[in-house]
Amino acid sequence: MRRTVALAAAVPLALTLALPATGAPSAGPSRPHAPAVVTTDNETPVLYDDDEGGNASGDDPAIWVHPKHSDRSIVIxxxxxxxxRVYDLDSRELQSLPGTPAPRADGVDGRYNNVDIAYGLRVGGRTVDVAVASDRYNDQLRFFTIDPAGSRAATPLREVTAPEQRFLFSPDRETVEEEQTAYGVAVWQPRKGETYAVVTREGATTVATARITPRADGTIAYTGVEHLEMPDSFPLPDGDTWVPCEEPGVGPQLEGVAVDQRSDVLYATQEDVGLWRIPLPLGSGDPRLIDEVADFGIHDVYDEETEECVPVDPDPPGLGGPNLVADAEGVDVYYGRGRVGYVIVSSQGDDRFAVYSTMGHNRPLGTFRVAGDGVDEINGSDGLAVTNRVVGDYREGLLVTHDEPETGPGVDPERDATNFSYVDWGQVADALGLQVSTDWGNDPRLR
Structure with a gap:
């Protein structure tokens, strides 16, 4: 049964925090402190978003950690x-899976936007780990079992999506064609035997959860879809209301989502607004806006001729903080000792990454950018993934991030190029004075 969860009093509670650190309106967008700098020398092969390249445009990564032999871990x-695409820890491509039609009577070719890992599902009589991907063109989830051999497997992924799965946000195929469909995805595993997907909606403020339900025939379905409507307008300290400018018919969407499995908290980025903390299950508590993008509160109007949003005030005052510049995009959680942990967010608008504590009021801990060491630096990062586990030579954890445009050696500058880079978490921890722990992970078998 589909049930919509009301937001109740969440808007006033959340927006009392939508202010600069001083608690008063700023005179303009806050200037960020100089970010720390870390480096990467490991990046995946370039993807090209054109006919020759198979219309491949990189977006979001997930890291699967092998339970016994960490050097056999893979990046999806x-x-x-x-x-x-599936890569090993040296960023070599192991497998390329096309966006095949969804297994449904009205299925069309898939468009996979985001991906995450569900660990320890009982599927067809065996325990397996599963890659869960959002499919925008079919408004549903797609499921792929992970071969336990990891990078040594001939075919690391195999699709096991059950046929005729319901649409996540759309009442019918005609509505799916409008493409306000499944977008970001994160896996939530609150206890043994329970696994959920949290999914955001492109062009809208809706967040959904769905229970992942393996079947005896070896396929995987989902049931019990529930929705939460997040805010699309925001009261300001001067009594005015701010509506983020978008093209007509489009709302201020959320994309990046990650679950802190220790506290059952969802972290979600609303691209033109900021970073949210949302209790799970949906509706069990008030969402709270942790931090705002720099131009939060700036009134824009949409110019149909240029298809751009233009400020009403030529010198607009922004109310946002210094850590995020729209779009706020990828997000994930690094687990430290005890209750310590870190939320990492991609500040796409200025090529930085912001780090927040998972404790208390999620105070910001600093920002960093990624320079290239024999490869190009990270620009315009969309999705990211982090693990605190030992992963091959990454002894203190691994951060994998999207890079667009890819501008490294041998890249055709006339084509739309993307790829992904691997960053040693130890560098980030050293640069920002953060804790390193490899004991606790998002794999429920470790708890």
Missing amino acids: VTAKEGGL
């Missing part, structure tokens, strides 16, 4: 219309 990424 979405390439939108180009399907999925």
Whole structure:
């Protein structure tokens, strides 16, 4: 049964925090402190978003950690219309899966936007780990079992999506064609035997949860879809109301989502607004806006001729903080000792990454950017993934992030190029004075 969860009093509670750190309106967008700098020398092969490249546009990664042999771990990424790619820890491509039609009577070719990992599902009589991907063109989830051999497997992923799954946000195929469909995805595993997907909606403020339900025939379905409507307008300290400018018919969407499995908290980025903390299950508590993008509160109007949002005031005052510049995009959680942890967010608008504590009021801990060491630096990052587990030579954890445009050696500058880079978490921890712990992970078998 589909049930919509009301937001109740969440808006006033959340927006009391939508202010600069001083608690008063700023005179303009806050200037960020100089970010720390870390480096990467490991990046995946370039993807090209054109006919010759199979319309492959990188977006979001997930890291699967092998339970016994960490050097056999793999990185799974979405390439939108180009399907999925699987890489080893040296960023070599192991598998390319096309965006095949969804297994449904009205199925069309898939467009995989985001991906995450569900650990320890009982599928067809065996325990397996599963990659869960959002499919925008079919408004549903797609499921792929992960071969336990990891990077040594001939075919690391195999699709096991059950046929005729319901649409997540749309009443019918005609509505799906409008493409306000499944977008970001994160896996939530609150206890043994329970696994959920949290999904955001492109062009809208809706967040959904769905229970992942393996079947005896070896396929995986989902049931019990529930929705939460997040705010699309925001009261300001001067009594005015701010509505983020979008093209007509489009709301201020959320994309990046990650679950802190220790506290059952969802962290979600609303691209033109900021970073949210949302209790799970949906509706069990008030969402809270942790931090706002720099131009939060700036009134824009949409110019149909240029298809751009233009400020009403030529010198607009922004109320946002210094850590995020729209779009706020990818997000994930690094687990430290005890209750310590870190939320990492991609500040796409200025090529930085912001780090927040998972404790208390999620105070910001600093920002960093990623420079290249023999490869290009990270620009315009969309999705990201982080693990605190030992992963091959990454002894203190691994951060994998999207890079667009990819501008490294040998890249055709006339083509739309993307890829992903691997960053040693130890560098980030050293640069920002953060804790390192490899004991606790998002794999429920470790708890």
